[in-house]
Amino acid sequence: MVVGDISTGTEVLVVGAGPGGYVAAIRAAQHGLDTTLVEKDAYGGTCLNHGCIPSKAFITASSLAHEAGHAEEMGIHANPAVDMSQMRSWKDDVVDGLTGGVEKLCKANGVNLIEGTARFKDDGAVRIEHGGEGQGSETVEFEHCIVATGSRPIQIPGFEFADDPIWSSRDALAADSVPDELVVVGAGYIGMELSTTFAKLGSDVTVVEMLDDVLPGYEDDVARVVRTHAESLGIDFHFGEGASGWSPDGDGVVVETETEDGETASYHADKVLVAVGRSPVTDTLDVANAGLEPNENGFLETDDRMRTDVEHIYAVGDVVADSPMLAHVGSKEGIVAAEHVAGEPAAYDAQAVPAAVFTDPEIGTVGMTEAEAEEAGFTPAVGQMPFNASGRAMTTGHTDGFVRVVADEDSGFVLGGQIVGPEASELVAELALAIEMGATLEDVAGTIHTHPTLAEAVMEAAENAQGQAIHTLNR
């Protein structure tokens, strides 16, 4: 370990080893740049340690247990018992495998790794404090810096994550027992994913949401499929209520809520998961010293090369303004920043950013909705294929939902897609490629799709938009 303050230099300094930062560092090194990556906590960032990966591990495992326990219709009789601490340690192994992999990949690509917290001294150097007592610090001078410090969960007044019964998503993903009663504050995608998971694991789940539906930002008919299924899992929704406080009650707590009109209600719970959003992290690294000014919401603004106002300092990932807080967006931004430093003609010019919600069923969306297409001046041609008309969906017993394709009526160009149903997160990949390629409805409909697959529904939706679907009635 380096003790004391020595000073070294690097061509590219990346701060934060989440999916924005580690991808940027690897790509920069691949372009032959001398690259240093600093991480204060754990390789892989939020995504691998406390986000995407552990949540998907729990979602998959809880779904398997739940599905096997509810397949009498198929002739399968099982009464699965879940050992939550074993599930958690399996999940930890998955996470360890991946974070270890990230470290190895960084090294194999020649990235210098430093553990510690980086703070700007000025716009050409950071001071890195190594973790732990007496580990000392060092100064690293850089030619280019990529800030990838990510985000953290928002706390609401009265609900401190430090208190034992109050869970952040991170705490929920570290659970090694299943609470009998769980109150979830917030019905955004993280709240919905975790509500579904714990409901499948046997918790009595109550969701409290200020707005009047689940999954704000998604179209009504998409959100409805997820909400209806969540209700059938026994999840109890209370819309138009905000969590105002809590107090201990026996072994558990009572959560108080209030509507806009001042009506109050209270719910008993063992744990309270607060999932109301995430805010960017810029306070760990003294951005002002480098001349950076976060906007009013704390994000860093960039151009399409991911450059901040200080030209040789880039920002990527959750910390970036006006950019969806998604791992794959961060990774793409990381690649753009790294390649731009390397002198490549890269830009963040994605025509379509896919996004998934891993509820039951899943949601996968990309590009424009019908309303957005209209707003943008297109005359939308819209086609739909319900999964209950899909042979493959029927053979899996999962027939809720649909594929919708939105195109431009005149040119046929595919503009967007909304999928809710089995494997929606995977199916959206084809539509993302279609949009990026400038494919038309005819291109998608004219491409042979394997039978029997869920992906056929994408083709059928495109045919439906042309009035030529085989397996649905055309409007």
Place this chain on the structure above:
Amino acid sequence: MVVGDISTGTEVLVVGAGPGGYVAAIRAAQHGLDTTLVEKDAYGGTCLNHGCIPSKAFITASSLAHEAGHAEEMGIHANPAVDMSQMRSWKDDVVDGLTGGVEKLCKANGVNLIEGTARFKDDGAVRIEHGGEGQGSETVEFEHCIVATGSRPIQIPGFEFADDPIWSSRDALAADSVPDELVVVGAGYIGMELSTTFAKLGSDVTVVEMLDDVLPGYEDDVARVVRTHAESLGIDFHFGEGASGWSPDGDGVVVETETEDGETASYHADKVLVAVGRSPVTDTLDVANAGLEPNENGFLETDDRMRTDVEHIYAVGDVVADSPMLAHVGSKEGIVAAEHVAGEPAAYDAQAVPAAVFTDPEIGTVGMTEAEAEEAGFTPAVGQMPFNASGRAMTTGHTDGFVRVVADEDSGFVLGGQIVGPEASELVAELALAIEMGATLEDVAGTIHTHPTLAEAVMEAAENAQGQAIHTLNR
């Protein structure tokens, strides 16, 4: 019911209501053609009644039972009991729902449906014998005819499907109990799918195959992943052996096999599934009367508009020469034939025909292999991403296999893909579109893929082919 011999006319007569025929009929009717569809047996043909759909239903259900029983590592403890007759009736319900749907869709699109066996009188008319005693017959004159009579399983000498212990795939898919011991003759895709299914349901499965590996036609490293996993399910393979006969033995039978060198072996079984291929059906409809001559293997030859030598008679589906015997190929051919009759500029010009094998793990292939690309004169650029480096695969516990992308080194055009692993049948859809669109490696790699999904592995394989993968080491 019509009794006696009346004569009617139709613009388009389609014979056979499998995925070739019913799709052709619906599309012809959508183009305003007066269309008649004759089926002697069941709407949906082999695919819906005895093929794709029932097999996938059993595969999905048996996989769920098996997976739930082997998820202790994830903390799931279950010992699922399978009620096979219940599983079978669930499967029957799925089939009935779909075949009923086909009938409804035909009617809703204005297709005239006739139940019976059509035989050519000459090249302008068929006589249709209605099923059942005394149901009579009728003559239908046509301007255009589309032959979609499909295929049937091949029998091998000594193994008659009429004998109770000898199963065709159709018999296997009608099973309402699980044989203790099952011998499967043939390790092609149907044999492998059903071996896996019954092994998961608890049968002791022995596979006898004349050739020296499973899944002839697939690359070694692709087949190996499936074979290794099948072996881990307890399936016992005997390569280089042909089934030469069987005799009753107690409640079961003994199957004898012989190698090329004349060595013999014998295996005890309760049932013997013979799955050695399928042959085209042309003998049900007196093709010679219409002037059609099947080729030496019994197939009908067509041009790329699906016309036979008799210009106004088309053939589509399994009955067509030099065309993969796959449902989605039949449907595409049906669309081409129908549109050509309607005067549309349609042709069977697919650049890439995806195909899937629903083993564990699945296989999905499309376009050229590396060897085929070389043969075609390309310098292949090949990239690969193993699923054990995929975050999404790790969170599902299914990490066997890989995605391979084959492209042209010079131009970057994607030429093919081979996927073996979870959801391979779905993932191949994106590569099919890529090939049809003339997308390059850069296009696939440059399209944002949702995290965490299996589809990211397609992007990573494309990046790997460019020497720029993030999550694998580049060669």
Place this chain on the structure above:
Amino acid sequence: TAETETSSGRVFASPSVRKLARELDVDVAAVSGTGPSGRVTESDVRAAAESDDEAETGGPREVSFSGESAVSKRGDAGNGEVSSAASASQSAAGREKTLAAPATRRVAQE
């Protein structure tokens, strides 16, 4: 993220074509596409880089689609796309493929 090149609307060109445009310093949003429905192809970008007058051809919404121009372009589109693609892979002797998308091939057949 501010998207300098695409802020005014959708661009119908593949990722590799857009990257080429940046490399050749062409504003892809201002290029008239000759691909199906006005999709911007690799050869369109190369032509724009050579003629160097892409700035005059107007904004992205005009590029792309609709109206008679798109229809009349469709006729050559198939061939244009095929030949540009073919030249890109000339080394592939005996290649039977045409590297044109399904809709393009259909137009070519028409």
